[in-house]
Amino acid sequence: MGRRAPDGGVIFTFTLDNYIRLLGLQPDCLNPLACFDPLYVSILWRSLTLAFNTTLIVILMAYPLAYFIARAPQKRRNTYLFLVLVPLWTNFVIRVYAWMMLLRTQGAINGVLGWLAGLFGMPFTPLEMLYTPGAVLVGMVYEFLPFMILPIYTSLEKIDPSLYEAAADLGANALKTFWRVTLPLSMPGVVAGTILVFIPVMGTFVVSDLLGGKQVILVGNLIQRQFLDARDPTFGSAASLVLMVLTLIVTVFYTRKFGFGKEIVVG
Amino acid sequence: MSEYAVELRNVVKTFVTPEGSTINAVDHVDMQIRHGEFFSMLGSSGCGKTTSLRMIAGFEWPTRGEVFIDGEPQGHRPPFQRKVNTVFQSYALFQHMTVFENVAFGLQMDKVPAEEIKRRVGEALAMVKLTGLEKRYPRQLSGGQQQRVALARALVKRPKVLLLDEPLGALDLKLRKEMQLELKTLQREVGITFVFVTHDQEEALSMSDRIAVMSHGKVMQIGTPVEIYERPRNKFVADFIGETNLLDGTVRAVQDKWLMVFVPALQAEVRALNNGEFRAGQQVSLSIRPEKIRLVEKPSECVNCFPAQVRQVAYIGADTRVIAQVIQSTLRVWEQNMVSTLDPDAYFQQNEQAWAVLPPENLLALPVD
Ligand SMILES: Nc1ncnc2c1ncn2[C@@H]1O[C@H](COP(=O)(O)OP(=O)(O)O)[C@@H](O)[C@H]1O
Ligand SMILES: [Mg+2]
Numbered sequence: 001m002g003r004r005a006p007d008g009g010v011i012f013t014f015t016l017d018n019y020i021r022l023l024g025l026q027p028d029c030l031n032p033l034a035c036f037d038p039l040y041v042s043i044l045w046r047s048l049t050l051a052f053n054t055t056l057i058v059i060l061m062a063y064p065l066a067y068f069i070a071r072a073p074q075k076r077r078n079t080y081l082f083l084v085l086v087p088l089w090t091n092f093v094i095r096v097y098a099w100m101m102l103l104r105t106q107g108a109i110n111g112v113l114g115w116l117a118g119l120f121g122m123p124f125t126p127l128e129m130l131y132t133p134g135a136v137l138v139g140m141v142y143e144f145l146p147f148m149i150l151p152i153y154t155s156l157e158k159i160d161p162s163l164y165e166a167a168a169d170l171g172a173n174a175l176k177t178f179w180r181v182t183l184p185l186s187m188p189g190v191v192a193g194t195i196l197v198f199i200p201v202m203g204t205f206v207v208s209d210l211l212g213g214k215q216v217i218l219v220g221n222l223i224q225r226q227f228l229d230a231r232d233p234t235f236g237s238a239a240s241l242v243l244m245v246l247t248l249i250v251t252v253f254y255t256r257k258f259g260f261g262k263e264i265v266v267g
Numbered sequence: 268m269s270e271y272a273v274e275l276r277n278v279v280k281t282f283v284t285p286e287g288s289t290i291n292a293v294d295h296v297d298m299q300i301r302h303g304e305f306f307s308m309l310g311s312s313g314c315g316k317t318t319s320l321r322m323i324a325g326f327e328w329p330t331r332g333e334v335f336i337d338g339e340p341q342g343h344r345p346p347f348q349r350k351v352n353t354v355f356q357s358y359a360l361f362q363h364m365t366v367f368e369n370v371a372f373g374l375q376m377d378k379v380p381a382e383e384i385k386r387r388v389g390e391a392l393a394m395v396k397l398t399g400l401e402k403r404y405p406r407q408l409s410g411g412q413q414q415r416v417a418l419a420r421a422l423v424k425r426p427k428v429l430l431l432d433e434p435l436g437a438l439d440l441k442l443r444k445e446m447q448l449e450l451k452t453l454q455r456e457v458g459i460t461f462v463f464v465t466h467d468q469e470e471a472l473s474m475s476d477r478i479a480v481m482s483h484g485k486v487m488q489i490g491t492p493v494e495i496y497e498r499p500r501n502k503f504v505a506d507f508i509g510e511t512n513l514l515d516g517t518v519r520a521v522q523d524k525w526l527m528v529f530v531p532a533l534q535a536e537v538r539a540l541n542n543g544e545f546r547a548g549q550q551v552s553l554s555i556r557p558e559k560i561r562l563v564e565k566p567s568e569c570v571n572c573f574p575a576q577v578r579q580v581a582y583i584g585a586d587t588r589v590i591a592q593v594i595q596s597t598l599r600v601w602e603q604n605m606v607s608t609l610d611p612d613a614y615f616q617q618n619e620q621a622w623a624v625l626p627p628e629n630l631l632a633l634p635v636d
Contacts, residue, residue, distance in 0.1 A: 080611055089583065108507065160357065162355050162357055162359040162502045163359050163361065165324075165326055165346070165353075165355070166353070166355060166359035166360075166361070167357065167361075167372075168325075168326075168347050168423075169326075169347070169352055169353045170352065170372050170373035170376055170420065170421075170424065171346075171347045171373055171376030171424070172347060172372075172376050173345075173347055176376060180372070181361060184364070185361075185363055207308040249581050250423060262430075
């Protein structure tokens with residue numbers, strides 16, 4: 001709520017100009033169709049779809065892993081959980097840099113592919129992987145996978161094994177037991193993980209900055225730039241508020257649908 | 268229909284313990300359970316009851332031997348292909364499903380049409396007196412009600428055999444007694460074979476048609492409650508079921524129905540029941556239940572009667588429980604309080620002299636292991 005002063009300071013006055021700009025309109029433009037600029041709306045939309053896709057992929061990858069760990073012998077479980085957590089010991093930014101090394105045109109992945117192609121005598125042009133939406137997605141999935149594995153593992157591990165036996169006893173094979181018993185009882189873990197992943201992905205800017213470059217600008221990057229580069233904190237604040245409200249709406253809608261804190265006592 | 272609902276033939280189950288040694292949780296067990304029978308496995312904790320039950324259900328496979336259900340060998344058949352259902356000790360209800368959904372689950376797995384599911388679930392819930400609670404979740408029910416849901420969930424599938432692993436173990440005493448009666452009535456009504464696991468001998472005696480007494484993975488005796496109590500076949504069963512006095516001795520003579528046994532602790536020869544297994548010269552243990560010894564001031568007829576001194580007296584209402592020194596042995600004697608009186612002379616007092624009568628027909632000769 002305020003306006004940017006010519007010197008970069010803030011004039012404190014009530015105005016909705018910044019929100020109008022975010023919607024892609026000019027405050028003093030009389031014909032909305034003529035001066036509509038989809039830039040910010042598309043950034044918001046991109047952030048939303050990326051967060052959605054990341055969360056979905058993370059769930060699909062984390063669930064089998066968590067299931068595997070929860071079903072492993074007690075002694076092995078700790079080792080597996082340790083392996084899940086190890087990457088978190090290094091700095092977030094360093095891990096993203098590692099992906100840059102892997103995805104670069106002269107990076108490790110292209111190196112291996114080139115070598116393989118050479119082995120079979122095939123022509124090879126290095127793939128352009130870095131600075132693409134795909135790279136950002138890969139980075140996001142990688143960064144946030146542990147935050148999904150842990151809550152799902154916890155909820156799976158809490159399920160009383162006699163429930164599996166009861167299901168089998170009543171005529172359910174392994175697949176039916178999974179759909180009717182295991183999955184519903186582990187939903188609290190999936191919901192918690194979704195919240196732990198979706199919200200930070202919506203707001204992050206490091207991954208998209210480093211792996212997406214100028215190609216993938218998210219609302220996080222937009223906000224960061226308003227504060228640090230463009231020196232327009234009022235517009236940045238407006239964008240933050242929109243991000244918050246958007247995240248809140250999605251989260252509330254989601255938890256209404258799948259339940260959160262709906263206590264499931266197992267056993 | 269085969270002769271037996273369930274049969275265990277020479278079944279062994281060996282586990283490797285976490286310490287690395289092996290243990291025969293079930294050790295060469297033979298059991299034949301008849302159709303429509305209320306059959307109990309009774310034994311103290313760790314004797315292999317649960318493991319036996321789990322092998323019938325299909326959660327474990329025998330290391331050796333074979334389990335038959337309705338005459339068919341089960342081999343490595345998984346639980347969902349067996350015609351038995353289990354009531355778990357922890358109930359194992361699905362917490363994310365309502366009572367209706369819990370009970371309907373097994374029928375849905377069998378692809379029973381929705382209309383029929385509705386009808387049968389209704390019937391099953393009526394049977395266990397839970398009508399009206401269909402929409403509740405298990406956590407909104409009391410322990411006793413949860414127990415009934417577990418029962419309805421298993422019964423609704425109309426299994427050949429219902430397996431129950433200490434189903435009443437988690438209930439308080441009063442509810443437990445009520446459920447014992449209800450279970451027994453229910454079993455008669457539905458006519459399904461019940462295999463019931465318990466460590467509570469009163470429960471087993473009062474509910475069962477037949478009982479298998481187990482110890483360390485072995486079956487010690489199978490019989491009706493009366494047989495198990497009145498004619499135990501070994502010292503373990505005699506001692507485990509109820510209470511008993513054991514006297515060691517040597518068979519001196521066999522006189523058709525009777526054995527003459529010299530008992531050093533009584534410094535005398537006593538007359539005991541001959542079950543046909545013993546010969547002169549053999550060592551035996553004589554077992555006599557505390558309530559089957561008579562303590563009198565003056566014996567009228569005198570077979571097996573010995574002077575006794577009252578050492579301890581405990582009045583417990585229905586009986587007066589006496590510990591008596593009889594020659595060199597100490598015997599527990601329970602005298603029923605037949606007459607209602609406050610007169611102290613009607614009851615035995617400490618250090619009182621009396622006669623202990625051990626009626627020969629109550630003295631059972633058992634092998635000395
Ligand atoms: N999965 C297992 N692994 C190792 N030992 C077991 C296992 N299950 C049972 N046992 C052992 O087998 C014996 C019998 O157990 P169980 O059948 O549960 O007895 P009960 O039900 O009569 O108390 C016990 O000594 C127990 O420790
Ligand atoms: Mg047990």
